[in-house]
Every structure is written in C-alpha cells, then in structure tokens.
Amino acid sequence: MKDLGSLRYFLGIEVAYSLRGYLLSQSKYVADILERARLTNNKTVDTPIEVNAKYSSSYGLPLSDPTLYRTVVGSLVYLTITRPDIAYDVHVVSQFVASPTTDHWAAVLRTLRYLRGTVFQSLLLPSTSSLELRAYFDADHGSDPMDRKSITGFCIFLGDSLISWKSKKQSIVSQSLTEAEYRAMSSIQIAHNSVFHEQTKHIEIDCHLTRHHLKHGTITLPFVSSSLQIADFFTKSHSISRFRFLVGKLSMLVAATS
Structure with a gap:
C-alpha cells in the first residue's frame, strides 16, 4: 500500500475541497456525454x-x-x-430504451442542453454537517400516462449533506393518493391514527410497519408543508423558479474551475 495523496478523481467523479466541505462533480464526464451525443448547437x-x-x-x-x-x-x-437535479427526467427517458422514438430523443436532447449550461454544477457535502438523518418522501398519484402507476421520489440527508435520492415508478397501481403517499412514507395522519377506513384497508401492512417504527421512536414524522417538500422535486417537472428553489435545497452549486 502507498499514499496516493488527496482524492481528486475516481471513476469519473471529481472531488474538490474547500472550507465549506467537499464538492463532488462530473464535469469531464458531462463534456464526454455532450461530445458523444454530437449536439449541433450551443443552445442551453x-x-x-x-x-x-x-x-x-x-x-x-x-x-x-x-x-x-x-x-x-x-x-x-x-x-x-x-x-440529483436530473434524476426525474433520467427516470422518464430510461423507460423507453427498448423502443425509443423521436419524441423521447427530443427529451434527451433537452436534458443535454440543460447539462451544457450547468457543466460545473456540484454537490456540496458540508464540513459542518450534523449526524441527524432526515428523509423526505413524496408520490405523484397515477401520473404515468402509460400504466397509471405513481411516481415515488425520496431524498435523504445526513445533516445538511444529501447522501441518497431516487425517482422511480411504484411497482403496482395505487388506488388512491393516500395509498401512493403511504408507499412513499409521507402520509403522517394515517400513521398516527390507529383507526383504518375503507380506502386504506389494503395498505395495512405498510401502515403497521410505519406505525411500529413510529411507536418505538425509530422515526418521527413531522409535518412538512407542500412548498418545502423537497421530495416533490423527484416526482414531476417544475417551473424555472420552483426548480431553482429546490435545487438550492439539495445543496447544489456551481464549482469554481481549478
């Protein structure tokens, strides 16, 4: 074994250091993708x-x-x-790799044009982060036009550091928004309420599991307003202002070139 010095580049991931913490980026990898895609203009x-x-x-x-x-x-x-800022749209275009069409390719090109304007976007892992684990979960009920399955989105923070995120389609069709959100772990009221009603009988297993951890203090389920529900970022598209607001909540920023 020998000391190779500070980590700077590993498997396409660039690591930079500052007083604020660690910056993770893939700017060179982005440039390689843009070159491979052979974009014909510089539009962003x-x-x-x-x-x-x-x-x-x-x-x-x-x-x-x-x-x-x-x-x-x-x-x-x-x-x-x-x-994480492209997680939702990558989830969308990934569904069509078997038989892509011109519309799907146009969606990919839009993502590439966004990347062209944000090549040096980085994920900040703050050096002052606490060890408190926070998770945001959300679901967009029946939003997939092909099979009406719901889209689940989640992101997990260790202190202020975003450490995990996902945008994915649920495996079965949810019959209500309540069911979709419970599968995404965001239906606080039902977890606190021991009385089931007709619309939630078929998700008793999910509910009992959540309530078990809530009762034993493994988790807490505080209320999060819709405007601050960060996981919403991973379930649907957003306006420019809303998109920028949520990206800021994910501790993403433009890294200085070195």
Whole structure:
C-alpha cells in the first residue's frame, strides 16, 4: 500500500475541497456525454424537462437506430450519482430504451442542453454537517400516462449533506393518493391514527410497519408543508423558479474551475 495523496478523481467523479466541505462533480464526464451525443448547437435551457411534460411509448416515430439513445441514457444514469437535479427526467427517458422514438430523443436532447449550461454544477457535502438523518418522501398519484402507476421520489440527508435520492415508478397501481403517499412514507395522519377506513384497508401492512417504527421512536414524522417538500422535486417537472428553489435545497452549486 502507498499514499496516493488527496482524492481528486475516481471513476469519473471529481472531488474538490474547500472550507465549506467537499464538492463532488462530473464535469469531464458531462463534456464526454455532450461530445458523444454530437449536439449541433450551443443552445442551453434552464430546466432539464419541460413543465407538465408527459411521454408514452406511442409518442413520436421510432428511431431507425436506437444505439445512440441507449448509450446516452446509460451515461445519464451514471451521471445522477452527483446530479440529483436530473434524476426525474433520467427516470422518464430510461423507460423507453427498448423502443425509443423521436419524441423521447427530443427529451434527451433537452436534458443535454440543460447539462451544457450547468457543466460545473456540484454537490456540496458540508464540513459542518450534523449526524441527524432526515428523509423526505413524496408520490405523484397515477401520473404515468402509460400504466397509471405513481411516481415515488425520496431524498435523504445526513445533516445538511444529501447522501441518497431516487425517482422511480411504484411497482403496482395505487388506488388512491393516500395509498401512493403511504408507499412513499409521507402520509403522517394515517400513521398516527390507529383507526383504518375503507380506502386504506389494503395498505395495512405498510401502515403497521410505519406505525411500529413510529411507536418505538425509530422515526418521527413531522409535518412538512407542500412548498418545502423537497421530495416533490423527484416526482414531476417544475417551473424555472420552483426548480431553482429546490435545487438550492439539495445543496447544489456551481464549482469554481481549478
């Protein structure tokens, strides 16, 4: 064994140090993706996906050669290691790798144009973070136009450091918003209430598990207003102002070049 010095670059992830903490980025990896995709102009956009954008396997014309689509989307999946700001749109375009269309490729191009304008976006892990674990969960009920499954989003912080996040489709169709949100661990009222009603009978297992940990103090379920529900970022597209607000809550910033 030998000391290789301070960590600077590992598997495409760049690490920078400052008095504020550690900065994780993949700027070189982003540049490689943009080059691989062969974008024809320098246009940039403010958000990686259009507001209220919906995509289906039947939208657009099939791509004659889906190889580039699959390659770029696979690269974007790896990029989400340090870029939670593209997690939702990467989740969307990843669903169509088997049979991508022109509409799906247009969605990928928009994400790439957003990345072109945010190449040096970094994830900050503050040096002053506490060891308190906080998690935000949310669900967008029946939002997938193809099968009406709900989208679950979550993000987990250790102190002020974002350490885990996800945007994913739930495995089964939820029959109500209550059910979708309970599966996403955000239905506080039902967890505190021991009386079930007709709409929640079929999620008793989820409810009992949550209530068990609540009763034993493993977790607490404080109320979070909709405006401050950070996990909402991972369930749908947003306006420019809302998008920027939530990105700020995720401790993302533009790193200085070195």
